[in-house]
Amino acid sequence: MSITASPDVARNARPYLYGGEEAAIASALSAGQYNHGAVTEEFEQALAAFLGVPDVVAVASGTAALHVGLLAAGVGPGHEVVVPSFTFCATVQAILAAGARPRFVEVNPDTGCVEPAEVLGALTPDTRAVMPVLYGGRAIDLSPARPALDEQGITVVEDAAQAFGSWQGERRVGATGVVTCFSFGPIKNLTCGLGGAIVPRTPLEANICRRLRGLGIVESAARRAEVTTYTIDGFGMRVQMSPLNAAVGLVQLVHFAEAETRRRALWRAYAAALDGIDGVSLVDADVDRTVPALCAVRVLDGRRDRVFHALLERGIGVAVHYPPNHTQPAFAAWHRPLPVTEHLGGQIMTLPFHQHLTEAAAEHITGELRAALAAETDR
Numbered sequence: 001m002s003i004t005a006s007p008d009v010a011r012n013a014r015p016y017l018y019g020g021e022e023a024a025i026a027s028a029l030s031a032g033q034y035n036h037g038a039v040t041e042e043f044e045q046a047l048a049a050f051l052g053v054p055d056v057v058a059v060a061s062g063t064a065a066l067h068v069g070l071l072a073a074g075v076g077p078g079h080e081v082v083v084p085s086f087t088f089c090a091t092v093q094a095i096l097a098a099g100a101r102p103r104f105v106e107v108n109p110d111t112g113c114v115e116p117a118e119v120l121g122a123l124t125p126d127t128r129a130v131m132p133v134l135y136g137g138r139a140i141d142l143s144p145a146r147p148a149l150d151e152q153g154i155t156v157v158e159d160a161a162q163a164f165g166s167w168q169g170e171r172r173v174g175a176t177g178v179v180t181c182f183s184f185g186p187i188k189n190l191t192c193g194l195g196g197a198i199v200p201r202t203p204l205e206a207n208i209c210r211r212l213r214g215l216g217i218v219e220s221a222a223r224r225a226e227v228t229t230y231t232i233d234g235f236g237m238r239v240q241m242s243p244l245n246a247a248v249g250l251v252q253l254v255h256f257a258e259a260e261t262r263r264r265a266l267w268r269a270y271a272a273a274l275d276g277i278d279g280v281s282l283v284d285a286d287v288d289r290t291v292p293a294l295c296a297v298r299v300l301d302g303r304r305d306r307v308f309h310a311l312l313e314r315g316i317g318v319a320v321h322y323p324p325n326h327t328q329p330a331f332a333a334w335h336r337p338l339p340v341t342e343h344l345g346g347q348i349m350t351l352p353f354h355q356h357l358t359e360a361a362a363e364h365i366t367g368e369l370r371a372a373l374a375a376e377t378d379r
């Protein structure tokens, strides 16, 4: 069978299971707790130990993590959140869900990530939070901006949906002292099926996150089983992580070293194969510190759309992560001109990237990209 015909190559992304997830779900199913339960708490503790932090709060999705993280940081109506337009729409929807307004900023097109100077330039008296998006898993160090942010009472709430396991210096993303939000969706570095988590900065913030995710109820699930009433002391949603999802995450966490090694090896194989191909530029993932979630390239000279369709015709599942958000109808009220992002949005293309892929497949895909570009040049 040719590599082109392989469904692994055809898909841009695909969940990866290590074995053991099905048995873990079966066991959680028969335990009979589906909203929130002991397995969810076990997963929270395992995540905290892995990251080297005191506490982690698990929720139903990465989007819920961002929403809860913003609310816990005190973000609400009348506030602005500085956010790159170049992200998944979930980032922006979470800001709107918190009642705040996005203030869109540019990213560095070489990395897909926001720079400290860009953040500082976008602050207004209404800014209450900054939400850097760790594109493709790459950590973002905003420390040069931190003194100014701290002085103005502005919280950093990271969208680390794609960055589980990545490093910032000596610490994992999530252990750097800001509010960090992860996604454990189907194609993330670690999947729970669906799921997410917030790394809070203090025990108080952890408590607020737990109330926000659990309908505002003060007592823990265990405590509620022992008392005749309970207390609701504020707004809350039902966005807990089900033990069925947590059970999958626990198995995945045990095998995470494999994700780290495979994803880096695959990204490096792409980087080597792409080296010297004219007309494309690899978005730098800082692979030595990152557990890559994507392999993104920029297709130069206005050829992205044609190359994209040519690759689909060749059976290669390319995708676009992401069309900019500031030009979306839903976010028109917060539009501001962002020429760098608009240009990047017309160039960006992601290559198939998941743990089922081999280095040979990456070379094959790159060969198809080279052929598609050559066909374009000859037109």
Ligand SMILES: Cc1ncc(COP(=O)(O)O)c(C=O)c1O
Binding pocket: 061, 062, 063, 064, 087, 088, 090, 091, 133, 159, 161, 162, 183, 184, 185, 195, 196
């Ligand atoms: C950058 C980014 N932010 C937020 C999310 C939302 O995460 P979830 O799909 O788990 O809600 C995703 C996931 O797709 C993402 O890639």
